[in-house]
Amino acid sequence: MKILTWNLQRPKYKNQLILDKLQEFDADIIVLTETSSFINLGENYNSHSTENLFKGYDGITDYRNEENRTTIWTKYKIVKQHKTFDNFTSVCAEIKTPFGFLNVYGTIIGVFGGKDERFKSDLKSQLLDFDKLTGNICIAGDFNVQLSGYAYPSHTARNSLNQIFDKLNLKSLTSIIPLNVEHIIVSNDFVNNRTIYIETWNEEKTLSDHIGICITLF
Template sequence: MKILTWNIQRPKKAKRLILDKLAQYNADIVVLTETNIIITPGKEYNAIATESLPKGHDGIAYQAGENRTTIWTKYKIVLQHKTYDAFTSVCAQIETPDGLLNVYATIIGVFGGMGERFKSDLGNQLLDFEKLSHENSLCIVGDLNVTFSGRAYPSHDARNKLNNAFEKGNLKNLTSEIENNVDQIVLSKDFIKNKKVTLETWNHDKQLSDHIGICLTLS
């Protein structure tokens, strides 16, 4: 199984290099953040997304077709869980070969890791994580705007709060050792038990977007 996440920095057109990179990794679950309906990984994928963003939402001049988070998957989507903010986070229960998996795809802090909006997003999403950790296996994935190694961004407090939530929910952050990286893939420990985890990253020169892309393989 492959799980991919990438913040593609609000593309205004279907960038061929982005689509080529998605095709190259051919992941089973793809989470794109700061995305647009013009970016589609292929006809073999089902999709569930946050609400389309009206121009001026949160004071941002969004263009037609933009949304914050989309889950694309080759697997069957069984149902959608409600999240605290339908414009920012989306959660789908997905039927994988290894059992049901709740995929919570999100951005924490739509203006980055600073300010009251980040604190509000973090607090509310921690409540979402707690509720969902009691139902089936859980994957938290997307732009968390928090680093877990290297420089502590935005703060040690934010890092500690998320680490405590992951521990409480029996979750493991599988991308925590990628230095100065804010995009994360977190999975229930039971779901990854006895599996080999491999990580691949790209866009280190930040030419395709201002974030690296990450693909995790479970084998």
Template sequence: MKILTWNLERLQKKRNETILKIIESHHADILILTETSSKINPGKSYQSIETETLEGDYDGIAYKLGENRTTIWTKYPIKRQMETFDKHTTVCAQLETESWQLTVYGTIIGVFGGKGDRFISDFEKQIKDFEKLEGNICIAGDFNIMLSGFAYPSHQARNQLNDIIQKLDLNCPTSKLENNVGHILLSNNFINNRKMELSIWNQDKKLSDHIGICLSIE
């Protein structure tokens, strides 16, 4: 299984084709894309579930036609959509994989970054969402929290995330990537001591201001 996440930093026409080619090259089974758009479509082998399309100046941001904050693309059947606290930012679906059901929660924590009241509010409400998830879970997207290196946005936010990882018995294979705010969290029961390998790209931040991450689980 391959799980990919990438914040695309709101699309520009000149980047779309390059971004799509990179995404397609990883042949991921599950994609969690943030700050994305209906113009990024990996093809007919995927189903999708996404947050509400953004219009006009929602949240004071001049969104372009077709933009949305989070989309889950999957090659696995979507059994049902789960309710989240914010239909414009977070999305959750229960998938049927080869051997397990997996609940995937796609997110941006703090749409204006890791500072300010909006981040604190988003994080508090999403923690409540996380605690409601049942069975094997995957939480992925733009957390706006670094778990290694500089403690962005704060040691408190880092500690809060580490606490929820421990409380929900999750594994964070992206935790040792320095200066990285995008993460993939998975239930330890789902991983079950299987081999995991990360691949990353866009380290120069030319295509977006986030690196892309793909997790392979054997």
């Protein structure tokens, strides 16, 4: 099984290079952030997205109606959708996978970065969302937090996330990637005794301003 996450930096047209890269990895569960309807993975995928944005929302004058902050794409059946604290930012769906049911929470923590009051508010609200999740869990997206190395944006943010991961028995599969704020966090029970293979791309930041990450579970 492949789980992928990537922040696309608000594509304003059909970017075939991005679509080609996503097709190359052919992941089973994909969480795209800062995405848009121009990035459509086709009929082989089901999807669940946050609300479309619009000019002036959150004070951003150049938002376009095609944009949304987070979309979950999956080849598997979506059996249930869960409410999140902000339907413009975070999205959650229960997915029936060959390894069992998985509650996938896709998100951006801090839609304007990790250093402002909005980040702190988003983090607080999302920690409450995480704490309500049950069963096998996958949390993926742009956290605006480095989980290893330099503690960006703060030790407090990192510790708050690690505490909820410990409480929910979750394993960070991406914390070993240096200088990285994109993460895939999965229940230990879901990944136990499985081989984990990590791939990254866009290190030169030519397709967007974030690297992409794909986790393969064998």
